[in-house]
Amino acid sequence: xxxxxxxxxxxxxxxxxxxxxxxxxxxxxxxxxxxxxxxxxxxxxxxxxxxxxxxxxxxxxxxxxxxxxxxxxxxxxxxxxxxxxxxxxxxxxxxxxxxxxxxxxxxxxxxxxxxxxxxxxxxxxxxxxxxxxxxxxxxxxxxxxxxxxxxxxxxxxxxxxxxxxxxxxxxxxxxxxxxxxxxxxxxxxxxxxxxxxxxxxxxxxxxxxxxxxxxxxxxxxxxxxxxxxxxxxxxxxxxxxxxxxxxxxxxxxxxxxxxxxxxxxxxxxxxxxxxxxxxxxxxxxxxxxxxxxxxxxxxxxxxxxxxxxxxxxxxxxxxxxxxxxxxxxxxxxxxxxxxxxxxxxxxxxxxxxxxxxxxxxxxxxxxxxxxxxxxxxx
Amino acid sequence: xxxxxxxxxxxxxxxxxxxxxxxxxxxxxxxxxxxxxxxxxxxxxxxxxxxxxxxxxxxxxxxxxxxxxxxxxxxxxxxxxxxxxxxxxxxxxxxxxxxxxxxxxxxxxxxxxxxxxxxxxxxxxxxxxxxxxxxxxxxxxxxxxxxxxxxxxxxxxxxxxxxxxxxxxxxxxxxxxxxxx
Numbered sequence: 001x002x003x004x005x006x007x008x009x010x011x012x013x014x015x016x017x018x019x020x021x022x023x024x025x026x027x028x029x030x031x032x033x034x035x036x037x038x039x040x041x042x043x044x045x046x047x048x049x050x051x052x053x054x055x056x057x058x059x060x061x062x063x064x065x066x067x068x069x070x071x072x073x074x075x076x077x078x079x080x081x082x083x084x085x086x087x088x089x090x091x092x093x094x095x096x097x098x099x100x101x102x103x104x105x106x107x108x109x110x111x112x113x114x115x116x117x118x119x120x121x122x123x124x125x126x127x128x129x130x131x132x133x134x135x136x137x138x139x140x141x142x143x144x145x146x147x148x149x150x151x152x153x154x155x156x157x158x159x160x161x162x163x164x165x166x167x168x169x170x171x172x173x174x175x176x177x178x179x180x181x182x183x184x185x186x187x188x189x190x191x192x193x194x195x196x197x198x199x200x201x202x203x204x205x206x207x208x209x210x211x212x213x214x215x216x217x218x219x220x221x222x223x224x225x226x227x228x229x230x231x232x233x234x235x236x237x238x239x240x241x242x243x244x245x246x247x248x249x250x251x252x253x254x255x256x257x258x259x260x261x262x263x264x265x266x267x268x269x270x271x272x273x274x275x276x277x278x279x280x281x282x283x284x285x286x287x288x289x290x291x292x293x294x295x296x297x298x299x300x301x302x303x304x305x306x307x308x309x310x311x312x313x314x315x316x317x318x319x320x321x322x323x324x325x326x327x328x329x330x331x332x333x334x335x336x337x338x339x340x341x342x343x344x345x346x347x348x349x350x351x352x353x354x355x356x357x358x359x360x361x362x363x364x365x366x367x368x369x370x371x372x373x374x375x376x377x378x
Numbered sequence: 379x380x381x382x383x384x385x386x387x388x389x390x391x392x393x394x395x396x397x398x399x400x401x402x403x404x405x406x407x408x409x410x411x412x413x414x415x416x417x418x419x420x421x422x423x424x425x426x427x428x429x430x431x432x433x434x435x436x437x438x439x440x441x442x443x444x445x446x447x448x449x450x451x452x453x454x455x456x457x458x459x460x461x462x463x464x465x466x467x468x469x470x471x472x473x474x475x476x477x478x479x480x481x482x483x484x485x486x487x488x489x490x491x492x493x494x495x496x497x498x499x500x501x502x503x504x505x506x507x508x509x510x511x512x513x514x515x516x517x518x519x520x521x522x523x524x525x526x527x528x529x530x531x532x533x534x535x536x537x538x539x540x541x542x543x544x545x546x547x548x549x550x551x552x553x554x555x556x557x558x559x
Contacts, residue, residue, distance in 0.1 A: 008404045008416070118420055159497050178417040179400060181407040290441040366442050 006183055012175040013104055015169070016041030017184055018153025019077050022192055025051035026069030026076040028062045029082060033117040034173040035107035038079040051198060057206070059084040061089030063104070070100050071193070073219025075157055079105035082124055083114050085131065092166055093132035094230045096253060099208070099217070101160040101195065103153070105169045107176040108283075108334075110361050115158045120173040121363030122283055123335035128168045129312050135250060137257035139264060140168040140312040142282040144175060146166035147182040151190060152309060158193040159264060163256055164214050170311065172334060174363060198224065206235040206242065210248065213256050257313060266309040267318050275304030277376045278326045280319065280343055282311060285332045285364050292369035301377040311339070319346035328376035332356035332364045352376065381436060383522050384445045387512070387524045388430040388462045389454030391420055395398035397535070398452075399431025401513060405523045405531035406435045412523075428458045435522055450520050451477055452512050454494065471519055473512065490519065490558050497550060507547035514551015519559060525552055 009017070015038050019027070020222035021312045027042040039055070054071070056062040069076035080088060080144055085106045094179055095102045108124045112114030124131075128140040139159055143152040152169055160167040198205060198218040207226040209215040218224035232246040240246060257264070270293055271357045272278060277296075281289040286307045294301035306322055306329075309314045319342075323329060331340040340355035347353050358364050385402060387395040388456040396418045413436050420429045434443045447467035452474075453459030459472075459479045466472055468486035476491040482487075492515065498508040510532055528552035529548055536544045 006408060008400065008408055008414070045447075174417060174443065179403060180415040180440070180443075181413065262523055284443070287443060288440040365444075365446070365455055367446075 003179045006039055006181050008179050009146055009182050010179045011035060011146050011149045011171060012037035012107065013041055014149040014182055015079070015153050016045060018150040019103070019157070020045055020049070021150070021185065021190065022154045022157035023194065024068065024077050024157065024317075025049070025074040027051070027054050027078065028054045028065035028069065029074070029078050029080065030056055030062050031057050032081045032084045034109055034176045035079045035081045035084075035105060037121070037176075038105060038107075042077070042164050047060050050221065051232045059087035060090060063088040063095075063102075066102055067091060067095055067098075067100050070102050071220040073222070075101070075103075075117065075161070077103045077105070079107070079194055081109045081117075082111045082121065082127075085124060085127060089127075089132040093134060093136060095166040096132065096136040097230055097232070098228050099164040099215075099250075100166070101217070102166040103156045103160055103169065104166060105153070108170060108172045110359065116361045118173065120284060120334055120363060121359070122170075122172055122285060122333050123338065124170060125311060125333070125335065125338040127172055132144065135254065137163075137165055137254055138168070138312040139165065139257065139310070140170050141162070142170050142309055142311045144171075144283050144286045144307065146175065146178065146180045148309070149175065150182060150184070150223075154190050154192065155266075158191060161193050161195045163260070164217055165257065168312075170283075182309075207237050208233060208235045208249070209285070210235055210252065213259070261313045262317075264310055264313060265315050265318070268305075268307040270305035270307070272304030272306060272322070274302055276302040276327050277304075277373050278322055278328070278332065278374065279305045279330045279332065279369060280302065280308075280339065281305065281332050282308060282339070285334060286330070288364050288366045289332060289369050291366035292373060295370050296373045296377070299374075301373060303373050303377070314346070316346050319343055320348070323347035323350040326351050328352040328354060330356065330369065330372050330376065332353050332369050334358055334364065382440070382446075383435040383520075384448045385433040385516065385520070385522075386430055386445055386448050386451040386462060386465070387433075387509075388428065388452060388458035390458065391427045391429040393429070393454050394506070395429050395452075395454065396420070396431040398509040399433050401528070401531045401535055402433045402516070402523065403435075404534070405517070405527040406433070409530045410523050410525035412437055414438055415440045417443045428455070428461050430458065430462055448484070448520075450516055452516060454508070454512070455479070456481060459483065467503050473515060473519065475508075490555075492554060492558060497554065498547065501550055502543060502546060504543065507543060510544050510547035511551040511554070514548040514554035515558075516550045516551075518555035
């Protein structure tokens with residue numbers, strides 16, 4: 001036990017602590033600012049606990065290696081930033097259809113392309129959902145505090161194991177690089193979900209057994225023989241041309257997430273109960289929003305904050321309900337308008353929706369948000 | 379809004395400004411009884427270019443992690459001083475290295491000039507501890523964090539072989555600032 005239980009950690013260092021806490025035993029990655037400290041930290045930590053760290057030749061190979069690590073039964077992680085996240089999309093889609101648990105951290109920086117490596121951004125919201133082609137499930141988590149990066153990394157592993165699907169953790173450069181005091185939880189303090197064990201003998205095992213909503217995944221190389229492919233497949237994993245099978249294959253990977261949205265959603269609400277004007281925001285921008293909401297309350301304006309920690313699946317229910325009882329929802333985001341489109345869709349005209357957007361590499365300030373809150377409170 | 383005390387350490391990449399910020403935040407939040415967040419801004423270069431670290435200290439939870447109205451700013455280079463002094467609040471403090479910053483900005487803040495890097499070279503033979511001297515000076519000038527907490531935080535961050543050097547550096551910082559207030 002360290003002398004001080006409380007530590008001043010960087011967001012990316014908290015991610016490392018979360019991965020270790022969740023039982024991550026395999027990391028494959030390619031370094032990229034502003035996510036590199038995650039790779040750095042795990043290269044030190046994993047070998048000490050019998051895990052494996054490997055720096056691959058690029059981002060595509062990294063996610064492919066992490067998929068392999070996961071298939072072999074190890075909780076696996078890869079971390080990157082925008083340009084690298086673009087490259088990982090091929091593997092992400094593969095992990096969706098082959099139903100392979102995996103956690104991908106994307107510390108968002110300015111884009112497109114190599115953009116602004118050391119500046120913050122929240123412009124990968126839509127990429128997290130639609131970056132890989134085809135209809136596919138998406139789970140993306142959005143921590144805003146250093147402590148939350150730890151807990152949400154643990155939750156990402158839990159969800160990926162529970163639903164046998166890749167889970168993305170999205171946070172911006174500000175939170176990735178900033179330091180604040182956090183407490184490393186004791187073992188048992190946070191829930192850790194491990195992969196469901198296969199109970200049947202190898203000759204009765206099917207990796208895509210349709211009798212299960214989420215079929216258990218047997219670790220590759222333990223006597224359970226099966227095929228893994230990115231093609232639509234039968235229950236044994238081999239490719240199929242049967243339209244009924246293809247349909248069922250595509251629908252089941254969506255359904256297993258869609259049916260459990262309520263368990264995957266997680267929102268924080270700040271003084272929202274009696275609010276006239278609401279702010280919908282994630283990450284570092286939500287911290288500015290929190291500041292602005294408190295300042296608005298001090299000025300006698302009934303403002304509140306809805307802060308999703310799960311951005312995909314999008315928190316439809318919460319936004320729909322909110323839109324019915326506020327005058328306006330303000331959506332500050334470090335991009336030119338991504339979440340605001342989803343908020344508009346959910347609001348369906350029930351209230352005004354206004355975005356605040358910024359792409360100059362600087363954060364959206366509390367003053368910027370307060371100004372728009374005041375405008376709508378009139 | 380609860381009181382926020384805002385510090386900015388600025389200089390050139392490689393001068394240890396971010397480390398100074400980290401140590402100040404640790405002094406306040408780990409070795410002291412306050413809350414603190416530290417953030418930074420730097421360019422894609424690994425050396426050179428203006429670099430800054432910001433530390434917000436409060437007794438309350440801290441939402442916005444960046445500086446809005448600075449109570450005390452350190453500038454170790456002219457470039458950093460010219461680029462970053464605008465957010466110092468009226469009545470705030472600007473601490474500059476007197477050999478580096480010749481074009482001293484004007485404003486409703488108090489400017490304190492001291493040959494920080496030269497002192498590190500003359501007294502300790504190592505300019506690398508200039509950031510630790512400046513940390514000691516800021517602790518003395520602002521009184522926001524107790525000396526003992528700053529010293530503990532400095533010593534916890536340095537390798538064993540450099541403990542004595544850094545202990546001296548932080549003490550030189552405390553002493554140098556005493557006559558300048």
